[in-house]
Amino acid sequence: MSQVQPRAADDAYLLATKGLSKYYGGLCALDQVSLGVKHGEILALVGDNGAGKSTLIKALSGALQPDRGEVLMEGEPILLKTPRDATERGIEAVHQSLGLVDELDVPQNVFLGRELTRSFLGIRQLDKAEMRRRTRSLLENFSIGLPTLNEPVRRLSGGQRQTIAISRLLLSEPRLLIMDEPMAALGVDEGQRVLDLVKRMRDSGLTILLISHNLEHVFMVADRIAVLKNGRLVGTVPVAEATREGVIGMITFGTA
């Protein structure tokens, strides 16, 4: 099994980290992680609970600031102080908690933080009709039924909520999509549909960083697999050269 050592300065990577570290008090959650996502690939990030996956993607999406190290976009160092900074650079993340507001309806959730407005007598107000129309056309791309759009999303099923969370990211036409356990809360059928969707998104040119516990899913969709353990990067392997046993070994024993 060959191990690809990412060279962070290489602009073959859309997004890369160089020596990224994060401490929670005295606890080291990320220990000098240097990792890159190549243009147009699906990179799967795997590792046990507490391996640092969530911390890493939070740092990449501007949800928290690393204590040391840098994030590079196409070789240029960038500063991601807030989620907005990341969004503006085309990095979008679906967090495990989905980031939906239960009390808001579907279009309000899809357009949260980037509501469309129109001017009426020189005063800006929400363009509800347009948001509703675009939400419908966005959701029609998914094989999921959603009879009501203007009810609070707390009344929807796990799959429907996941779909809304993902469709919301596609709205801004991102360059990099970060997905944290998108299949975790779904039934077999719904999970399969999300996997199909992930692949189709890659095929249409999107770069995807996928976090998953499920190695079966990872082997079905990913191009490369990166393994974290105890906050350190164990290694990165192309799926074509990887075996399940090898990856499990990396996850469990931290050896490539």
Add this chain to the structure above:
Amino acid sequence: MAISTVPDGRGPKTIGGADRKFRFEGLGLTLVMIALIAVFAAINPRFATLSNMLTVLTQASTYVIIAMGMTFVITKGGIDLSVGSILGLVTCIFFGFVDGGMNPALALVIMFALSIGIGVVNGLIIAFLAVPALIATLGAMVTLRGVALLHSEGELYYGLPESILWLGQGEILAIPVPILVAALFVALSAWLFNNTRFGVHVRAVGGNREAARLSGIRVNLIEVAVYAFIGFSVGLGGLLWITRIDGTQATLGTGMEIHIIAAVIIGGTSLFGGRGTIYGSLLGALLLTMLNNALVIAGVEFFWQLVAVGLIVVAAVTVNNIREDRIGWLSRLRGRRAAARKT
């Protein structure tokens, strides 16, 4: 980027098909309101006269206006106990300036700047010092009342110029000006709440603060903005009150926070944040004022009104909790009943 995500022929077209075109969420409360008016009128015909209705609406104007501000604050997941004290303080300062010979227009500008400024300070303390809203505004409530008492030294202010008294006592086409001002403010609030980014962001921050933050909403800005808004509404509501009665004192507005919060909660705004209704708050404020008025007409002692309002607040929260299924034992009971019916 066009992402083709439709697996062949699997995209159902049932999205949004079952949405109701027209929704009226305050129906229940509206019916309660109509029923109460009927009951009060039946007990005492004087209640239902046009002149008494206009009196009720005029009396309600201050509460209605401040309830608008409180709707934003509570929907955001906050609370403001300091409204009465802000009102007492800024009206005394306004009166003091006018009595001292200041141009009333300038005094007005200062009063509004002060009431908004106090709201901003409340918001900053809550957002940046992480003091819970309940404590921050409880502190402000006591502090500002103290400042008002210090400032006025027990003085009773009265005697505003006619030009300003028009705001509280004038009429346009036989409709008292306070009613018109309140109606305009309700319309503005409803528009802000339902039709602007600000309104959606207030609900988002109240419903799921972390999600709001991750989607790029400036959470702290919203926090400060809602307290600034309620500050403005206190200034406006206070202005209508003191011009209606032509007077103020440092204790004006004492205990009003409970009435305002009651109005908002009766209306259906959730104390847990995320869900609010402008129409409900309007009805809630009108309902309380009506009750007040009916009790006065019936000759019931004022202290009973306190008893009534206190009980109504607790009852209203309980009703909301039942509706939102927040009561653990009741929820389990319902579940068991449903299961029993199936078998």
